[in-house]
Amino acid sequence: xxxxxxxxxxxxxxxxxxxxxxxxxxxxxxxxxxxxxxxxxxxxxxxxxxxxxxxxxxxxxxxxxxxxxxxxxxxxxxxxxxxxxxxxxxxxxxxxxxxxxxxxxxxxxxxxxxxxxxxxxxxxxxxxxxxxxxxxxxxxxxxxxxxxxxxxxxxxxxxxxxxxxxxxxxxxxxxxxxxxxxxxxxxxxxxxxxxxxxxxxxxxxxxxxxxxxxxxxxxxxxxxxxxxxxxxxxxxxxxxxxxxxxxxxxxxxxxxxxxxxxxxxxxxxxxxxxxxxxxxxxxxxxxxxxxxxxxxxxxxxxxxxxxxxxxxxxxxxxxxxxxxxxxxxxxxxxxxxxxxxxxxxxxxxxxxxxxxxxxxxxxxxxxxxxxxxxxxxxxxxxxxxxxxxxxxxxxxxxxxxxxxxxxxxxxxxxxxxxxxxxxxxxxxxxxxxxx
Numbered sequence: 001x002x003x004x005x006x007x008x009x010x011x012x013x014x015x016x017x018x019x020x021x022x023x024x025x026x027x028x029x030x031x032x033x034x035x036x037x038x039x040x041x042x043x044x045x046x047x048x049x050x051x052x053x054x055x056x057x058x059x060x061x062x063x064x065x066x067x068x069x070x071x072x073x074x075x076x077x078x079x080x081x082x083x084x085x086x087x088x089x090x091x092x093x094x095x096x097x098x099x100x101x102x103x104x105x106x107x108x109x110x111x112x113x114x115x116x117x118x119x120x121x122x123x124x125x126x127x128x129x130x131x132x133x134x135x136x137x138x139x140x141x142x143x144x145x146x147x148x149x150x151x152x153x154x155x156x157x158x159x160x161x162x163x164x165x166x167x168x169x170x171x172x173x174x175x176x177x178x179x180x181x182x183x184x185x186x187x188x189x190x191x192x193x194x195x196x197x198x199x200x201x202x203x204x205x206x207x208x209x210x211x212x213x214x215x216x217x218x219x220x221x222x223x224x225x226x227x228x229x230x231x232x233x234x235x236x237x238x239x240x241x242x243x244x245x246x247x248x249x250x251x252x253x254x255x256x257x258x259x260x261x262x263x264x265x266x267x268x269x270x271x272x273x274x275x276x277x278x279x280x281x282x283x284x285x286x287x288x289x290x291x292x293x294x295x296x297x298x299x300x301x302x303x304x305x306x307x308x309x310x311x312x313x314x315x316x317x318x319x320x321x322x323x324x325x326x327x328x329x330x331x332x333x334x335x336x337x338x339x340x341x342x343x344x345x346x347x348x349x350x351x352x353x354x355x356x357x358x359x360x361x362x363x364x365x366x367x368x369x370x371x372x373x374x375x376x377x378x379x380x381x382x383x384x385x386x387x388x389x390x391x392x393x394x395x396x397x398x399x400x401x402x403x404x405x406x407x408x409x410x411x412x413x414x415x416x417x418x419x420x421x422x423x424x425x426x427x428x429x430x431x432x433x434x435x
Contacts, residue, residue, distance in 0.1 A: 003220050004072050004229040013396040018375055019215045020385070020396075026229035028204025032385045033219050034211040034378075041212030042112045045124050045387050048207075048238075049074075050105040050198040051178040052323060058236040064236075064300040066196065067187040068173070069145070069180015072102040076141050077133055078109065087127040104174055105321055106390065110381070117214060118222050125226035128206075131197040133190040134337050156428045157261040157330065159363045163252040164264045164328070164426035170248045172241040174324050202232040205311035210380040210383045238323060245270045245422055252426040255434045263336035264426040265343060267318075269417055276392030279320055284367070284401050285413045286327065290412075291298040292355065293346065294329050295383040299305045300346045309339050340425045347418050355414065360407050368402045 007024035020034035054066045060356040078100070079087040091098035096113035109128050113120045152158040161178055179185075210219050247268050269286075291302060294316040306311045310333050317432050318327035333339045374380040388395040 004224050005220060006397040008216075010343065011394060011396050013159040013399060016372065016375065016396060016399055018396060022062050022210055022389075023216060023220065024225065024320070025203065025220075025223060026231060027227050028202070028231045029227060030207040030389065031216075031219060031223060032382075032389065033214060033216040034209070034381050034385065035085075035214060036211055036378060036381070037303055037379055038212055040112050040114055040378060041117050041120075041210065042110070042382050043117075043124060043208070043210040044108050044110040044382050044386060045128050046207045046209070046390075047109075047128070047201055048105075048109045048205040048390070049107055049196070050103050051180075052104045052173045052177060053177065053200070054173050055239050055315060057239055059233075059235045059237070061237070063239070067180060068176040068184040069149075069178070070188060070192065070196060071107055072179045072345040073141065073185055073188045074196055075100050075102045075109075076145060076421060077089065077193060078128060078131060079132075080132055080137055081127060083162065087123060087191050090123050090127075091120065094123070095433060098124075102177065102178055104256055104388075105323065108386075110382075117210075117212075117218065121210070121219065121222045121303065123133070123219050123224055125208075125223065127185050129201065129203070129227065131194065131201065133193050135190055138188065138190050138193065139398065142185060142188070145179060145185055146245075146306075149177070149182055152179065154256075156258045159254060160252075160262050160264045160330070160426045160428045161255060161328070163254060164266045164424060166296060167249040167252040167426065168247045168326065168424050169264045170270045172243050172324060173239075180271070199236050202234060204231055204234055207386055209382040211381045211385075213362060240323060243268075243270050245419070246422040248426055252424065253429065254427075255429050255431045258333045258428060258430050260334060261336050261430065261433075262428045263330065263339065265329040265340060265373065266424045266426065267418065268422045269320065269327070270422075271417065272320065272322065272325050274322070276322075279391060280324065280388070280398070281401060281405075281409075282325075282392045282413065283318070283320050284398070284405055285410055286320070286366050286412060286417065288360075288363045288405060289414055289418075290316045290318050290327055290329075291366055292359050293350070293364070295363070297362065297366075298359065300343065304333075304339060304342060307337065309333050310337060328332050336425065336427045343422060344423070347414075351415055351418075355407070355411055357407060364405060371398060371402060 004026040009022045012019040023031040049071050054068050094116050096111045098111040100109045166175050294314045296313045315330040384395045
């Protein structure tokens with residue numbers, strides 16, 4: 001009797017005291033099981049389609065297009081079933097909480113429960129692999145999503161981020177909002193959604209991760225009951241975008257009824273290696289640099305606070321995958337231009353005078369501590385497992401990588417990536433400042 005598992009790998013870290021099992025199902029689905037004694041079980045079924053895939057290539061290399069927001073629209077519709085009972089209600093009846101989200105490069109369906117794992121996992125696998133759409137239900141959802149789009153447009157932080165991405169990128173589909181626009185979603189039809197699920201919602205384009213008091217055997221049993229072992233070849237190729245290194249415009253400005261200007265500073269990064277290990281190393285270095293430059297422990301943020309340019313800290317982060325990379329910094333200020341000028345001046349001085357070695361050591365310790373702390377949460381563990389696996393890496397090895405980053409490597413990335421021509425300031429000002 002076969003369990004339909006064609007590859008099984010146990011990952012361990014003696015340093016962290018953590019381990020998990022990675023499995024490859026005959027269908028092509030990747031499975032990650034992370035046993036951990038805790039009160040809840042958290043599971044995510046991820047599909048390799050996100051808002052960036054509004055443009056993609058078919059198996060023959062032909063370029064195809066979908067309306068912006070299609071992946072997000074599909075996420076909304078997947079919970080409906082042919083029997084008329086929404087999967088949300090089925091999870092509630094099982095004592096579980098279910099949800100879903102769409103990002104630039106993936107769609108994720110998830111639940112957390114304290115018991116009845118097999119039933120919950122079975123429901124997750126069933127509804128994501130058995131789409132059901134009608135003209136009436138798709139039309140009904142259009143108004144709900146349009147309201148969501150309008151709500152985001154009325155949110156100053158969402159507005160600032162959205163206009164930042166539009167001005168940073170010239171042709172990359174990351175410049176479009178994840179939910180699309182009211183104009184784009186008007187073209188979504190049941191036929192389009194079925195074409196999308198036929199193309200992307202195949203087991204070989206899915207990953208399942210489960211963390212909690214669970215064994216690989218339990219998960220495999222449910223997967224085998226729900227997922228046919230036959231591998232369906234992927235009928236698409238993710239599109240790679242040829243973006244210039246510089247931003248399209250250095251400023252993005254709008255006005256809303258806000259008490260204080262809201263701003264985002266963006267750093268566009270087009271230097272993306274095809275090698276996964278190189279990308280994850282860059283991720284570690286850039287994450288440290290953002291901590292070093294923008295945290296409250298650093299000189300820049302303290303100086304901005306003392307001068308009254310910011311009333312509290314900055315929100316910052318860097319992300320990279322095989323298709324897009326960028327960093328962002330956000331905050332509130334009465335004078336965003338002065339904040340931006342201070343940021344650029346601080347980066348120039350770091351390049352000229354060098355990174356203080358004590359700052360390098362501090363940010364390396366902080367990032368290592370932040371990474372270790374993630375293992376206290378089943379939700380964070382699952383999200384890390386999938387994020388690293390999606391980019392061709394392995395999560396437990398990241399601890400060693402963080403400790404191996406050198407001062408010279410951090411200095412190299414500072415000079416190589418923090419170019420002013422690749423940076424943009426986006427601000428939402430109070431309406432009264434429009435005059």
